[in-house]
Amino acid sequence: xxxxxxxxxxxxxxxxxxxxxxxxxxxxxxxxxxxxxxxxxxxxxxxxxxxxxxxxxxxxxxxxxxxxxxxxxxxxxxxxxxxxxxxxxxxxxxxxxxxxxxxxx
Numbered sequence: 001x002x003x004x005x006x007x008x009x010x011x012x013x014x015x016x017x018x019x020x021x022x023x024x025x026x027x028x029x030x031x032x033x034x035x036x037x038x039x040x041x042x043x044x045x046x047x048x049x050x051x052x053x054x055x056x057x058x059x060x061x062x063x064x065x066x067x068x069x070x071x072x073x074x075x076x077x078x079x080x081x082x083x084x085x086x087x088x089x090x091x092x093x094x095x096x097x098x099x100x101x102x103x104x105x
Contacts, residue, residue, distance in 0.1 A: 041089075048079075048086050055079035 058075035061067025 044086055044089065048082050051075070051079040051082045 055072075055075040055078070058067055058072040062069055062072040
C-alpha cells in the first residue's frame, strides 16, 4: 500500500474547513442587531440538518467509490460537532428555564 505525500494540491479539498459553517453563521446571527433569538435557533437547527445531510452524502460517495475517506471523516466530524453544540445549547436553555422557575416570586 502506497502512502501519498500531502502536498499543496491535495489540501485544496480542505479549503472549506476554515469557512464558517451553518453553526458559526447561526452564532453570528445571535449577535446584537440580529432578527431574533428564535431565528438564530432555527438557523442552528437548519445547520445541524445540513451538516448531517452532507455527512450522509460524503459517506455514500465513499461507499460508492467516488468520494474520499478523508472528506467523509471530516464531514462526519463536522456533523457530530454541530450536533454536540446544539445539544449543549439546549442543555443551557433548559437549565436557564429551570433556574427561572425556581425563583421565588
